[in-house]
Amino acid sequence: xxxxxxxxxxxxxxxxxxxxxxxxxxxxxxxxxxxxxxxxxxxxxxxxxxxxxxxxxxxxxxxxxxxxxxxxxxxxxxxxxxxxxxxxxxxxxxxxxxxxxxxxxxxxxxxxxxxxxxxxxxxxxxxxxxxxxxxxxxxxxxxxxxxxxxxxxxxxxxxxxxxxxxxxxxxxxxxxxxxxxxxxxxxxxxxxxxxxxxxxxxxxxxxxxxxxxxxxxxxxxxxxxxxxxxxxxxxxxxxxxxxxxxxxxxxxxxxxxxxxxxxxxxxxxxxxxxxxxxxxxxxxxxxxxxxxxxxxxxxx
Numbered sequence: 001x002x003x004x005x006x007x008x009x010x011x012x013x014x015x016x017x018x019x020x021x022x023x024x025x026x027x028x029x030x031x032x033x034x035x036x037x038x039x040x041x042x043x044x045x046x047x048x049x050x051x052x053x054x055x056x057x058x059x060x061x062x063x064x065x066x067x068x069x070x071x072x073x074x075x076x077x078x079x080x081x082x083x084x085x086x087x088x089x090x091x092x093x094x095x096x097x098x099x100x101x102x103x104x105x106x107x108x109x110x111x112x113x114x115x116x117x118x119x120x121x122x123x124x125x126x127x128x129x130x131x132x133x134x135x136x137x138x139x140x141x142x143x144x145x146x147x148x149x150x151x152x153x154x155x156x157x158x159x160x161x162x163x164x165x166x167x168x169x170x171x172x173x174x175x176x177x178x179x180x181x182x183x184x185x186x187x188x189x190x191x192x193x194x195x196x197x198x199x200x201x202x203x204x205x206x207x208x209x210x211x212x213x214x215x216x217x218x219x220x221x222x223x224x225x226x227x228x229x230x231x232x233x234x235x236x237x238x239x240x241x242x243x244x245x246x247x248x249x250x251x252x253x254x255x256x257x258x259x260x261x262x263x264x265x266x267x268x269x270x271x272x273x274x275x276x277x278x279x280x281x282x283x284x285x286x287x288x289x290x291x292x293x294x295x296x297x298x299x300x
Contacts, residue, residue, distance in 0.1 A: 013037070013038070013067075014037050014038035014039065014040060014067065015031075015035060015037040015038070015039050015040070015067040015068070015069065016040050016042060016066060016067065016068045016069070017031060017039055017040070017041050017042065017068075017069050017071065018041075018042040018044060018050055018053060018054070018068065018069070018070045018071065019041060019042070019043055019044065019050070019071050020044060020045075020046060020047055020049075020050055020071070020072055020073060021043060021044075021045070021046075022043075022264055023071055023073075023093055023264075024041045024043065025262075025264040025265045025268055026093045026096070026264055026268050026271060027071055027093075028041070029268065029269070030273055030277065030281070031069070031281060034278065034281035034282060035281060037067065047072045047073060047075065050070050050071070050072050051070070051072065051085075053070070054068075054070045054084070054085060068084055069084050069086065069281075069284055070084060070085045070086065071085075071086045072085070072086070072087055072088075073087070073088050073091065073092035073093065073222070074087050074088045074089070074090060074091055074092070075091060075092065075151075076091070076148050076151050076152075081276060081280060083284070084284055086276075086277060086280045088274075089218070089274050089276055090218035090219065090222070091218065091219055091220060091221060091222045091225075092221075092222030092223070093222065093264075093271070094222030094223050094225055094226035094264075095217065095218055095220070095222040095225055095226075096271045096272040096273075096274070097225075097226050097229060097263075097264075097267050097270070097271040097272075098133070098217070098225045098226055098228065098229035099217070099271075099272050100126060100129065100130070101272055102267070102270045102271050102272055103125070103126065103129055103270075104122070104126065105269075105270045106233075106256070106267070106270045107122055107125060109269075109270070110254045110255070110256045111240060111252055111254050112252075113125075118249075120249060121247065121248050121249055124247040124248070125236065125247050125248075128177065128178065128247055129232070131178070132175070132177075132178065132179065132180050132232060133217065135179065135180040135181075136173065136175070136180045136225075136228050137216035137217060137220065139172075139173050139180055139181065139182040140172070140173065140216075140220055140221075140224065141208060141211060141212060141216065142186055142204070142208060143172060143184065143186075143189070144211060144216075144219075144220045144221060145204060145207040145208045145210075145211045146186055146189065146199060146204060146207075147162070147164070147221060148207060148211070149199055149203065149204065149207055150162055150193070150196050150197070150199075153196075153197055157197065159195065160195060160196055160197055161195040161196075162193055162195075162196065163193070163195075164193075164221065164223070164224075165223070167192050167193065168227075169224050169227040169228060169231070170183075170231075171183065171184065171192060172184045172192075172224070173228070175228055175231040175232055175235070176235055177232070177235040177236060177238075177239055177246060177247075178246070180228070186199075186204065226263060226264075227260070230258050230260065230263050233256070233258055234258055237254050237256065237258075240252040240253070240254055241253060241254075
């Protein structure tokens with residue numbers, strides 16, 4: 001809290017943006033496109049920290065009227081957008097990267113494909129992605145259902161620890177250009193997540209039915225969806241460089257970087273920007289003063 005007060009004191013006419021972890025890599029350019037104020041980023045460890053900080057700021061004499069914006073992921077919770085709190089319309093910001101529209105923009109800019117000269121190539125790629133995306137969602141449906149039950153259990157049982165960031169996607173599924181296949185089973189998943197509880201199969205079946213009624217591309221765990229997209233893009237780039245390409249009529253040489261650690265930044269310009277985020281940024285700003293975009297980072 002003290003760091004937040006200090007950041008505000010350094011620039012009272014600017015804007016303070018409070019994020020979970022590295023989410024500024026997605027939000028930063030989108031905020032700057034809507035708000036012409038000096039921006040200071042405050043990075044927090046987890047959604048709970050962001051929300052708790054917001055509650056304290058709303059009661060603080062120096063911060064309650066400051067230009068502060070808070071950004072969190074929906075995850076499996078049921079949180080609504082409020083005055084200065086933005087909540088993603090999907091599980092997390094990562095879900096906004098692995099979409100048909102994001103892929104279309106990427107094909108245009110990185111592969112230099114256009115609707116006039118490369119209609120067939122674009123149709124082939126999008127159709128292929130539709131197929132593997134459906135396969136991925138189907139493969140991950142039991143896991144996401146199991147994962148959601150474990151998340152809810154962890155809220156009442158401190159011994160349940162998921163540590164999903166420590167389990168690579170390639171331990172759950174295999175991703176190729178034309179196919180996604182399952183490598184896990186609910187029976188052996190406890191080997192990957194040892195600090196979890198056993199789930200009655202009937203309860204899991206009920207959750208699978210509930211989950212299957214959702215848009216799985218939006219409601220599934222985002223970090224795994226983005227990693228799936230990254231792995232598939234690597235396969236796509238390999239195919240584009242191949243003279244015997246499966247999807248392209250001629251050889252291409254895309255130079256896109258797809259590093260696992262910095263993928264949020266590398267694909268940020270192609271990710272979707274929800275209408276609700278644009279509205280939030282437009283509605284929230286109270287000061288119309290224009291300055292250059294100076295950005296500061298503060299970690300809590």
